[in-house]
Amino acid sequence: MASHPLLSLDRVGKRYGETVVLADVSLAIARGSFVALVGASGSGKTTLLKTINRLRPADSGAILLDGRDVAAIPSPELRRSIGYVFQGIGLFPHMTVAENIAIVPRLTGVDAAGREARVGELLALVALPAELARRFPGALSGGQAQRVGMARALAAAPSLMLMDEPFGALDPVTRDEIARAYRALHDKLGLTTVMVTHDMTEALLIADRILVLDGGRIVADATPAELIAGHPDPAVAKLIAVPRRQAARLAELAAR
Amino acid sequence: MIDPALVQAVAELPGLVRAHVLLSGCAVAVGVAIGVPLALWAAGRPAVRAPALLFVGTIQTVPALALLALFYPLLLALDRLAGLGLPALGFLPAVIALSLYALLPIVRNGIAARQGIDPAVIEAADSVGMSRRQRLLLVELPLGAPVLLAGIRTATVWTIGAATLATTVGQPSLGNLIFSGLQTEDWLRVLTGCVAAAILALLADALLALIEAGVTRRSRWRLWTGLALLCIGIAAALIPTAGAAADRALVVIGAKNFSEQYILASAIEERLDKAGFRTLRRDDLGSAVAYRALAAGDVDVYVDYTGTLWTNVLGRSDTPPAGIMRETLAAALAKRDGVRLLGALGFENAYALAMRRNRAAALHVRTLDDLARVAPSLRLGSDIEFLNRPEWRSVAGAYRLRFAEMRSYNPTFMYRAIGDGSADVISAFSSDGRIAALDLVTLADPRHALPSYDAVVLVSPHYAKDARFTAALRPLIGAIPIERMRQANLMVDRDEDKRTPRGAADWLQR
Numbered sequence: 001m002a003s004h005p006l007l008s009l010d011r012v013g014k015r016y017g018e019t020v021v022l023a024d025v026s027l028a029i030a031r032g033s034f035v036a037l038v039g040a041s042g043s044g045k046t047t048l049l050k051t052i053n054r055l056r057p058a059d060s061g062a063i064l065l066d067g068r069d070v071a072a073i074p075s076p077e078l079r080r081s082i083g084y085v086f087q088g089i090g091l092f093p094h095m096t097v098a099e100n101i102a103i104v105p106r107l108t109g110v111d112a113a114g115r116e117a118r119v120g121e122l123l124a125l126v127a128l129p130a131e132l133a134r135r136f137p138g139a140l141s142g143g144q145a146q147r148v149g150m151a152r153a154l155a156a157a158p159s160l161m162l163m164d165e166p167f168g169a170l171d172p173v174t175r176d177e178i179a180r181a182y183r184a185l186h187d188k189l190g191l192t193t194v195m196v197t198h199d200m201t202e203a204l205l206i207a208d209r210i211l212v213l214d215g216g217r218i219v220a221d222a223t224p225a226e227l228i229a230g231h232p233d234p235a236v237a238k239l240i241a242v243p244r245r246q247a248a249r250l251a252e253l254a255a256r
Numbered sequence: 257m258i259d260p261a262l263v264q265a266v267a268e269l270p271g272l273v274r275a276h277v278l279l280s281g282c283a284v285a286v287g288v289a290i291g292v293p294l295a296l297w298a299a300g301r302p303a304v305r306a307p308a309l310l311f312v313g314t315i316q317t318v319p320a321l322a323l324l325a326l327f328y329p330l331l332l333a334l335d336r337l338a339g340l341g342l343p344a345l346g347f348l349p350a351v352i353a354l355s356l357y358a359l360l361p362i363v364r365n366g367i368a369a370r371q372g373i374d375p376a377v378i379e380a381a382d383s384v385g386m387s388r389r390q391r392l393l394l395v396e397l398p399l400g401a402p403v404l405l406a407g408i409r410t411a412t413v414w415t416i417g418a419a420t421l422a423t424t425v426g427q428p429s430l431g432n433l434i435f436s437g438l439q440t441e442d443w444l445r446v447l448t449g450c451v452a453a454a455i456l457a458l459l460a461d462a463l464l465a466l467i468e469a470g471v472t473r474r475s476r477w478r479l480w481t482g483l484a485l486l487c488i489g490i491a492a493a494l495i496p497t498a499g500a501a502a503d504r505a506l507v508v509i510g511a512k513n514f515s516e517q518y519i520l521a522s523a524i525e526e527r528l529d530k531a532g533f534r535t536l537r538r539d540d541l542g543s544a545v546a547y548r549a550l551a552a553g554d555v556d557v558y559v560d561y562t563g564t565l566w567t568n569v570l571g572r573s574d575t576p577p578a579g580i581m582r583e584t585l586a587a588a589l590a591k592r593d594g595v596r597l598l599g600a601l602g603f604e605n606a607y608a609l610a611m612r613r614n615r616a617a618a619l620h621v622r623t624l625d626d627l628a629r630v631a632p633s634l635r636l637g638s639d640i641e642f643l644n645r646p647e648w649r650s651v652a653g654a655y656r657l658r659f660a661e662m663r664s665y666n667p668t669f670m671y672r673a674i675g676d677g678s679a680d681v682i683s684a685f686s687s688d689g690r691i692a693a694l695d696l697v698t699l700a701d702p703r704h705a706l707p708s709y710d711a712v713v714l715v716s717p718h719y720a721k722d723a724r725f726t727a728a729l730r731p732l733i734g735a736i737p738i739e740r741m742r743q744a745n746l747m748v749d750r751d752e753d754k755r756t757p758r759g760a761a762d763w764l765q766r
Contacts, residue, residue: 079384
């Protein structure tokens with residue numbers, strides 16, 4: 001049996017008033033893949049991501065998750081089955097780290113003992129010390145907060161993770177550290193990840209497959225290696241030019 | 257030695273505090289029940305938000321006293337339309353008006369509370385799959401609670417202050433002490449009412465502050481202590497009145513807002529008490545409210561004046577002789593409302609224009625005709641309703657009166673004004689003790705523009721045919737001559753050796 005894709009989009013459209021944000025986007029994402037959605041501001045990448053968990057429902061077309069039309073699933077149920085991590089993190093400031101992480105199990109009716117055990121596992125998974133569990137989000141560093149955000153998204157053991165500029169607000173060192181840690185988790189847990197970023201370098205270094213959006217359309221769909229080799233679309237070429245030039249300069253510097 | 261007036265005021269405190277707490281508590285509870293959902297609903301919808309804020313803001317611009325007074329005719333009309341048997345006087349209109357008044361701070365802070373939440377937190381709540389209800393209970397309410405509670409605190413303090421005005425629509429409150437004290441110039445009584453209301457407001461504010469701190473700082477003991485004390489306070493106010501409210505055999509004695517009315521109501525009260533009726537006072541009723549309250553059965557007995565009834569209730573503008581006016585009234589009120597005019601007390605409390613004796617002599621003013629001649633250089637001080645009454649239109653038209661200046665005062669301050677010369681002429685009442693005390697003269701009315709104002713006892717339809725009831729009041733009929741009424745009024749209104757209305761009523765019936 002040929003395994004069907006975990007996620008498939010069929011001519012998904014979205015407009016805000018007169019502006020077309022997504023123009024009949026179709027694509028399929030295989031189980032276990034790590035896909036980066038790259039594009040300039042206003043290219044529609046965040047909107048595309050949010051049509052999947054219906055934070056911004058699509059106007060037209062169909063989105064199938066594991067063969068089920070997402071429009072037919074009640075949104076609370078749909079969202080509890082999908083992990084979501086975003087730049088703003090959005091930890092609940094009145095709840096402890098443990099309560100934040102255990103929120104989805106709490107919503108789905110897991111008992112207190114089960115939740116506590118799960119919090120312990122997840123803190124270990126995102127490499128945070130167990131004593132952080134009792135703290136409130138206000139007492140965390142940016143990197144710690146985003147790790148908690150990831151743990152919260154992973155709490156219900158989702159098969160799909162949606163990430164919207166997840167590392168955008170972190171300093172470069174923390175950012176690299178967390179990005180690599182997440183990629184390792186992705187492989188270890190067998191996740192399927194769709195990550196929005198405007199940073200082509202980040203996309204090239206973390207993803208298996210890169211989709212470039214421009215004006216609500218997919219203008220490139222390739223592996224990092226294929227993309228770095230060159231692309232005919234001028235918008236894509238412009239995006240790839242940056243990391244290539246930087247790599248060349250760095251190599252030059254190292255060679256001196 | 258402790259002032260007897262203070263002793264009396266303090267003795268009335270427990271009942272009034274209880275009524276005040278219940279009224280304010282209910283009003284704030286209704287305000288919260290309506291305001292919080294309204295705020296949460298409006299917060300996320302700009303199209304609703306602006307009109308909602310405009311609505312609650314507009315209510316706030318209506319003076320609290322006017323808002324309270326408006327609900328009386330409104331409820332009467334509603335009752336006539338729907339026939340629900342709604343009480344138009346007392347608790348219901350007071351609660352409605354105060355709840356509306358409490359809405360502004362609750363709604364405004366409620367909206368601010370919701371808008372103050374970080375959008376990322378709301379996005380996170382949606383993205384983890386919270387239903388709208390879960391988002392409200394787990395995220396929006398806990399995070400918005402401090403700002404929302406601050407709004408409820410403001411509303412509570414306002415409401416406790418404004419509830420003193422409920423007295424004017426016949427709902428007992430601490431305002432009873434303030435309004436009656438103001439009328440009889442019993443400043444200790446006014447002060448007792450004000451201090452009690454202020455302490456109540458501070459206590460409520462402190463308890464809510466404790467609850468607010470409990471929520472903000474996640475301190476359970478603060479939260480529960482605050483809630484427990486609040487519940488105990490409200491429960492204490494509830495328990496004893498539950499028994500009293502069930503007893504419907506109470507006779508309600510009404511009184512308008514001046515000393516003579518308090519004295520006469522006290523006299524009626526004593527007689528009915530002696531005859532074995534259980535009585536309740538509703539003081540400080542507005543002149544227009546009092547009769548309608550009697551016809552509707554909210555008040556069972558009070559003293560009114562033929563001229564007032566003639567113009568306000570029958571809408572007549574002619575001025576027949578006193579006897580004919582009284583007979584016509586008795587027949588018309590009985591036929592129309594089932595109200596019984598039991599009889600005249602024996603004195604008249606007519607509107608009369610009065611001047612200081614020496615000033616009148618200097619200007620050669622004895623009659624209203626004389627007054628018309630010099631009026632353009634004089635200042636008129638009137639009570640609050642006089643200038644809007646048909647009597648004023650009648651007298652001003654008949655004598656072509658025009659004054660240099662006209663000002664309205666609360667009756668007490670009106671007499672002060674003529675005493676200290678800020679007014680030259682006042683709209684005095686003929687039975688007022690201060691006429692003699694201030695050496696005023698009342699001006700003759702040769703054109704009979706002012707109707708007669710015989711004081712008459714009116715009985716509600718419910719007791720109109722109750723022989724035991726009317727027999728108890730019968731001895732008052734024709735028993736109070738004008739000199740004695742003036743003397744009794746003076747006892748209450750003067751500054752020295754003051755008597756309470758009750759004391760004056762005893763003297764009057766000796």
